[in-house]
Amino acid sequence: MNNYVSPVIFDNDELAEGVYASGSGSGDCWTMTFDESQREKSNPSEKYAIYRIDATHHVEDVLHISKSTTMWVNYTGNGITGIQVEGVNAAVGTTTLGSNGEWGFEITCTSTGAIIKRVYHGNAYNSGDNFNIMIRINDADGESVMTGLSWTCEKVENVQETAGPAGELGK
Numbered sequence: 001m002n003n004y005v006s007p008v009i010f011d012n013d014e015l016a017e018g019v020y021a022s023g024s025g026s027g028d029c030w031t032m033t034f035d036e037s038q039r040e041k042s043n044p045s046e047k048y049a050i051y052r053i054d055a056t057h058h059v060e061d062v063l064h065i066s067k068s069t070t071m072w073v074n075y076t077g078n079g080i081t082g083i084q085v086e087g088v089n090a091a092v093g094t095t096t097l098g099s100n101g102e103w104g105f106e107i108t109c110t111s112t113g114a115i116i117k118r119v120y121h122g123n124a125y126n127s128g129d130n131f132n133i134m135i136r137i138n139d140a141d142g143e144s145v146m147t148g149l150s151w152t153c154e155k156v157e158n159v160q161e162t163a164g165p166a167g168e169l170g171k
Helices: none
Strands: 030-040 048-057 064-076 082-085 086-089 095-101 103-109 112-127 130-138 145-155 168-170
Touching: 030 064, 030 145, 048 064, 082 103, 082 112, 086 103, 112 130
Parallel strands: none
Antiparallel strands: 030 048, 048 130, 064 112, 064 145, 082 086, 082 130, 086 095, 095 103, 103 112, 145 168
16 A cells, blocks of 8 residues: 655646636637528428537637537427437437447437537547537427527646636527
8 A cells, every 4th residue: 555645736826827718609618609501391200400510629729638518509499399419319308318439419408408418538629629510400390490509618627727617609
């Protein structure tokens, strides 16, 4: 058995690492946008709207080790039955887990919005790195509309510490 050695803590007020600013439409370390990609209203058995979320890491000269990014998606529509995120389906009132290679999703769906947690296995992000996902909102008439998006990122502690508050974006 090893002997316990008390850790030493250094405090230096001149260091500025871990201090980040965020503006409107961005927060944490990501800037995110969303747009409609496709809509199906004519097929009687399948009506939906597909939206694409684009995310870009925007902290200059900083590498973050991310555990997950959680997105809160708001939408409206007639008779929303569920959503699909990158091939993973979640019906209204359920939480679904799915995976794809090195990352996975945890999706909680309601009739007015969804919580999408994109989980990584210790991925590192430099400034300018990006990801995008497709969200399909299934509904009764194909008229559903994505109205807002907010997000936060959970990071593994490293020399950069953690970023500031979550971002928010609405249309």
